[in-house]
Amino acid sequence: MIEVRYFAWLRERIGERAEQVESSAATVTDLVAELAARSEGHALAFADLKSLRVALDQQMAGFDAPLAGVREVAFFPPMTGG
Amino acid sequence: MRLSVQEAPFDLGAESTAFAGRVSGAGAVVTFTGIVRGDGGLTAMEIEHYPGMTERAIRAIAEEAVARWHLTDALVIHRHGRLAVGEPIMMVATAAPHRGDAFAAAEFLMDYLKSRAPFWKKEIGPTGEAWVAAKDEDEAALKRW
Numbered sequence: 001m002i003e004v005r006y007f008a009w010l011r012e013r014i015g016e017r018a019e020q021v022e023s024s025a026a027t028v029t030d031l032v033a034e035l036a037a038r039s040e041g042h043a044l045a046f047a048d049l050k051s052l053r054v055a056l057d058q059q060m061a062g063f064d065a066p067l068a069g070v071r072e073v074a075f076f077p078p079m080t081g082g
Numbered sequence: 083m084r085l086s087v088q089e090a091p092f093d094l095g096a097e098s099t100a101f102a103g104r105v106s107g108a109g110a111v112v113t114f115t116g117i118v119r120g121d122g123g124l125t126a127m128e129i130e131h132y133p134g135m136t137e138r139a140i141r142a143i144a145e146e147a148v149a150r151w152h153l154t155d156a157l158v159i160h161r162h163g164r165l166a167v168g169e170p171i172m173m174v175a176t177a178a179p180h181r182g183d184a185f186a187a188a189e190f191l192m193d194y195l196k197s198r199a200p201f202w203k204k205e206i207g208p209t210g211e212a213w214v215a216a217k218d219e220d221e222a223a224l225k226r227w
Contacts (some may be wrong), residue, residue, distance in 0.1 A: 008202035058135035077213045078216030081201030
């Protein structure tokens with residue numbers, strides 16, 4: 001079971017802050033394909049991966065990163081702190 | 083190091099005085115404060131963050147600043163939640179033996195907090211709300227370090 005978290009406009013498009021996902025995805029890209037099929041909101045949120053960032057267990061990662069052993073995956077737009 | 087992610091306002095004067103009061107071996111203290119601007123009729127800013135990752139990211143950025151510029155101390159306070167125009171959003175302070183290092187480290191902290199700490203700003207104005215888009219120049223700013 002993976003905890004998937006969404007922030008900013010991704011959270012708004014999907015309509016959830018987090019969801020528990022049963023997945024056998026090998027990489028982030030595989031997981032994205034599964035998530036995008038969940039609803040129209042998901043599909044819209046994941047339409048352009050270039051505008052998204054991903055963190056695995058709260059560390060930045062690439063979309064080709066493997067998911068083995070990962071408990072928490074977060075998707076969000078580029079950060080705008082400061 | 084004092085690192086704080088908080089919803090509550092902070093007292094810029096009190097934080098600066100306390101920081102300067104506990105530095106030892108430093109000849110320079112630099113502070114920077116970010117304030118919510120009222121551009122384009124903006125009335126408020128909503129700041130979302132990723133609890134847990136935010137604290138880890140800020141710690142990593144601050145530790146790098148301390149190591150690279152031989153800081154004797156550093157301070158980062160970053161707020162989240164709803165902030166009105168004119169309110170302080172965040173502050174950094176750096177203490178170093180000489181001012182060059184204190185200024186450079188403060189700029190480094192600002193550049194990295196902007197693009198590498200998981201905060202997202204939403205502007206709230208008279209015509210609605212909009213997420214602030216990350217700027218290419220903010221990403222480019224990281225390359226100088």
